[in-house]
């Protein structure tokens with residue numbers, strides 16, 4: 185029963201990013217099964233999952249092709265590693281397929297099991313690259329406040345979540361941050377476009393402050409996800425690219441959320457107009473059905489590491505896990521078969537944008553933003569003055585509570601409500617989701633006014 189599960193859960197399971205004591209008091213919601221974009225809990229409730237799990241179930245739940253691929257591969261060869269000059273057919277086939285679907289500068293991949301491991305790999309690979317080129321002083325990697333790049337020591341250091349840095353003595357040395365391109369909070373009187381240039385030039389200021397000869401790379405998510413779906417002004421990424429090129433600094437695109445169709449192109453860098461040297465991926469590569477991540481390595485770096493690098497002393501037991509790779513092959517096959525990237529770009533993405541633009545009229549909403557199938561609703565106290573609520577009121581958490589109670593999974597980042605539904609969502613399902621969002625905003629408004 186739900187109660188028994190909750191008791192056992194509270195007694196033994198330390199959940200990620202969770203206040204353990206609060207959870208024990210409240211009890212977890214137990215998700216038992218799912219289909220398409222809907223979850224079911226142990227009390228029989230149906231819930232529309234507007235977050236694709238954790239931004240990952242791109243093809244939706246219950247896709248038999250992925251299940252069959254896993255079962256077949258488990259029977260044939262459940263595991264073999266990629267160390268000591270061995271490989272398995274699915275890992276080779278996936279490497280080849282990734283080279284095909286990623287931008288042309290990417291012909292090589294290094295596999296991991298998660299996005300965090302991917303970003304740890306980035307740190308070591310970037311530093312190795314400069315070492316091999318005889319510039320070992322290029323150690324510094326620049327990330328952004330409120331960026332999220334994972335929970336390992338290096339991943340959490342690259343990210344700019346102050347709550348994470350406060351625990352465990354982070355960031356590790358030689359990682360520093362600039363502000364995020366968040367016009368609503370930081371733009372002041374500037375137009376979005378002007379602010380995009382201003383925000384990008386914070387990178388140049390940081391490079392000059394550190395010393396260009398010490399800077400190895402800049403890392404960013406094309407659209408900051410966990411930071412609150414911050415869609416940057418269109419001027420931002422082209423200017424970042426120009427600055428990286430000017431100083432010869434490597435550009436890393438963390439595509440863990442934005443990859444595999446989320447933004448309406450295969451990868452977010454294609455949507456925002458950057459040409460990264462390295463790309464981290466995870467989540468959508470298998471639609472979350474099984475853990476897999478990795479780093480796409482651009483030819484500028486691959487050439488140096490292959491021709492001059494010797495042994496790269498780095499890797500994981502599960503790098504290129506055959507079952508995970510088989511599922512990824514089936515998943516990418518399905519994304520292609522269902523034309524999901526085009527579905528996002530030409531059909532449900534623009535439809536969601538239109539619905540979110542209308543939502544901006546709501547008295548509680550300061551701005552809405554979308555990019556493909558990512559969306560954010562900024563809750564504000566005063567629309568005209570762009571004035572936020574007192575953070576102690578936790579209005580975002582109040583709204584999230586109403587979503588939970590009304591059969592909708594929507595995430596709160598402070599007072600910013602965010603969504604990233606499965607890419608298979610249809611227009612009628614977008615309508616259903618919007619009706620739920622409106623109802624929850626109305627309930628939250630009533631609470632705020634009470």
Ligand code: PLP
Nearest residue numbers: 298299300332333334440441466
């Ligand atoms: N990078 C980004 C942009 C993410 O959103 C995440 C996870 O949410 C990660 C990296 C970390 O990935 P993982 O949780 O698979 O380690």
